[in-house]
Amino acid sequence: MNIEAFILEHEKSIRMVFFFGILAIMAIWEIISPRRALTVSKPLRWINNIALVFLNSILLRLIFPLAAVGMTLFVGQQNWGVLNYFELPSVLEFIIAILVMDLVIYLQHVMVHALPMLWRLHRVHHADLDFDVTTGSRFHPLEILLSMLIKFTTIIVLGPTVVAVVVFEILLNLTSMFNHSNVYIHPTIDKWLRLIVVTPDMHRVHHSIEDDETNSNFGFNLPWWDRLFATYKPQPRKGHTGMTIGINKFRDASETSWLPAMLTLPFKGRMSGYVLNRRQWGTPDDENK
Numbered sequence: 001m002n003i004e005a006f007i008l009e010h011e012k013s014i015r016m017v018f019f020f021g022i023l024a025i026m027a028i029w030e031i032i033s034p035r036r037a038l039t040v041s042k043p044l045r046w047i048n049n050i051a052l053v054f055l056n057s058i059l060l061r062l063i064f065p066l067a068a069v070g071m072t073l074f075v076g077q078q079n080w081g082v083l084n085y086f087e088l089p090s091v092l093e094f095i096i097a098i099l100v101m102d103l104v105i106y107l108q109h110v111m112v113h114a115l116p117m118l119w120r121l122h123r124v125h126h127a128d129l130d131f132d133v134t135t136g137s138r139f140h141p142l143e144i145l146l147s148m149l150i151k152f153t154t155i156i157v158l159g160p161t162v163v164a165v166v167v168f169e170i171l172l173n174l175t176s177m178f179n180h181s182n183v184y185i186h187p188t189i190d191k192w193l194r195l196i197v198v199t200p201d202m203h204r205v206h207h208s209i210e211d212d213e214t215n216s217n218f219g220f221n222l223p224w225w226d227r228l229f230a231t232y233k234p235q236p237r238k239g240h241t242g243m244t245i246g247i248n249k250f251r252d253a254s255e256t257s258w259l260p261a262m263l264t265l266p267f268k269g270r271m272s273g274y275v276l277n278r279r280q281w282g283t284p285d286d287e288n289k
């Protein structure tokens with residue numbers, strides 16, 4: 001049996017094994033060696049964050065039953081997509097597909113911070129008052145649907161293989177859960193690790209309450225895009241234990257941690273003027289000032 005047939009046959013179980021496997025590993029690591037003390041009840045956050053994950057996967061199955069794999073097979077049959085126009089070696093095609101899909105995720109992440117309407121959806125991810133493995137999968141259903149539409153468009157234009165799409169989706173799931181974890185990694189190891197993957201210390205900066213820190217480190221998987229597009233901030237000004245996680249406006253667990261509150265969060269308050277370059281708390285040596 002070739003690898004594509006194997007993936008198609010066992011796709012759901014492969015995803016489940018990776019999801020629950022990494023969740024268990026990171027959850028144990030967070031207990032053994034936490035980076036920060038949590039501020040909100042862990043059972044409350046976990047039950048609600050995981051409930052949101054289940055709600056999202058049910059919604060996705062209902063609205064897009066064929067999902068990204070179905071779209072990839074369809075695009076392949078139609079011979080659409082840039083990669084289908086070239087006879088590239090399959091390894092090269094795979095690497096290009098992974099890189100392009102990751103770049104699209106990075107750009108999408110910048111976009112949902114830059115456009116006030118989309119920031120309203122994305123702030124459900126940022127409103128979590130603590131930062132741990134469950135934060136990594138906490139997204140509003142409308143943002144999940146938007147992500148799926150962007151993914152479909154990418155697949156149509158790019159024409160990747162099923163193997164590349166499934167590997168990328170699993171990889172993104174794993175790295176997102178890893179880089180949101182509340183785990184301590186020695187600074188020297190972190191320094192080397194973040195050359196190839198986004199580490200928890202790197203992504204935690206992005207969950208800071210400070211606007212200029214939130215508007216940096218957009219990468220979810222590969223750390224290179226932030227360096228290339230100059231959105232990289234190595235550490236939070238107040239340090240990892242001194243920094244505040246979340247959004248200024250939403251500091252109460254009743255409006256950030258319960259599932260109904262998360263679902264209605266995008267519709268709360270006046271439309272803010274929140275845009276990417278409004279750096280209110282930049283330091284004097286900030287080169288972007």
Ligand SMILES: [Zn+2]
Nearest residue numbers: 109113122206
């Ligand atoms: Zn973000």
Ligand SMILES: [Zn+2]
Nearest residue numbers: 125180203207
């Ligand atoms: Zn995040």
